[in-house]
Amino acid sequence: MIMWFPRTRNPVPENAMHPYLDQPGPLAFAHRGGALGAPENSLAAFEQAVALGYRYLETDVHATADGVLIAFHDERLDRVTDRTGLVAELPWSTVRQARIGGTEPVPRFEELLAAFPEARFNVDVKAAPAVGPLVEAIRRADAWDRVCVGGFSDSRLAAVRAAGGPRLATSLAPREVLRLRLRSLAGPLLAGRRAPWPGICAQVPERHRGLPVVDRPFVRAAHRLGLQVHVWTVDDPVRIRALLDLGVDGIMADRIDVLRDVLAERGCWTAGSRGTTSGSDTP
Numbered sequence: 001m002i003m004w005f006p007r008t009r010n011p012v013p014e015n016a017m018h019p020y021l022d023q024p025g026p027l028a029f030a031h032r033g034g035a036l037g038a039p040e041n042s043l044a045a046f047e048q049a050v051a052l053g054y055r056y057l058e059t060d061v062h063a064t065a066d067g068v069l070i071a072f073h074d075e076r077l078d079r080v081t082d083r084t085g086l087v088a089e090l091p092w093s094t095v096r097q098a099r100i101g102g103t104e105p106v107p108r109f110e111e112l113l114a115a116f117p118e119a120r121f122n123v124d125v126k127a128a129p130a131v132g133p134l135v136e137a138i139r140r141a142d143a144w145d146r147v148c149v150g151g152f153s154d155s156r157l158a159a160v161r162a163a164g165g166p167r168l169a170t171s172l173a174p175r176e177v178l179r180l181r182l183r184s185l186a187g188p189l190l191a192g193r194r195a196p197w198p199g200i201c202a203q204v205p206e207r208h209r210g211l212p213v214v215d216r217p218f219v220r221a222a223h224r225l226g227l228q229v230h231v232w233t234v235d236d237p238v239r240i241r242a243l244l245d246l247g248v249d250g251i252m253a254d255r256i257d258v259l260r261d262v263l264a265e266r267g268c269w270t271a272g273s274r275g276t277t278s279g280s281d282t283p
Helices: 043-052 109-115 129-142 156-165 174-190 217-225 236-245 256-265
Strands: 027-031 057-061 069-071 120-125 145-152 201-204 226-231 250-253
Touching: 027 043, 027 226, 043 057, 043 109, 043 256, 057 109, 057 129, 069 109, 069 129, 109 120, 109 129, 109 156, 120 129, 120 156, 129 156, 145 156, 156 174, 174 201, 174 217, 201 217, 217 226, 236 250, 236 256, 250 256
Parallel strands: 027 057, 027 250, 057 120, 120 145, 201 226, 226 250
Antiparallel strands: 057 069
């Protein structure tokens, strides 16, 4: 017989003490606001996530041709809106006319910061022109404790860190994740060696190009270095439970109802404060 005893909380890694991580884990992230019927990365999607109790919201940012920072995943409007064109080549006056899913306006990132003042935002910076506007938006909103920046580019994350300074939380860059993975595979050979790590967390998929990334040695190696481990994007309750058993510190999901239910069944769902919302910036 297999006996299972629920855990109330995963331990917080010793050095992962940035104010962004002020909520007991495991952290639940609403990926692009979640997928409960509202279009991705829309104000309506984030409102649903916050109403469900989510405090950690994941989004993406691009900059328009005139430097307006928008919460939007693709480089083009085509896939999810009723307009077409490259975001970086269009002015905000054009992008603001687009409707996600034909109904929802494209939100500015600063609009989200203002709409959900109690929320934490995990931001994937999608292009180099978005780096400056992102750091400036965080500075204007004094949101240093509320934003963690990640991405799939070593150069973009280096630029974010240079512009934001030590107050800005970031996840590990791709080469840093690889370095951590190799360290985890080396095991005891590197157990006692600590090198500087610029991020507060490793945000990774379960697998990359068919090879496993997240396993018990990876989680242990990250925790020894004071880094949290956040895994994206996981919607299968069986996989969510398996990852929690490995000791991961956060999970990003589109099915935010499923993730919430799994955490609740284990007694570790922490509903966030419900921030007020403001009207969207529409013409």
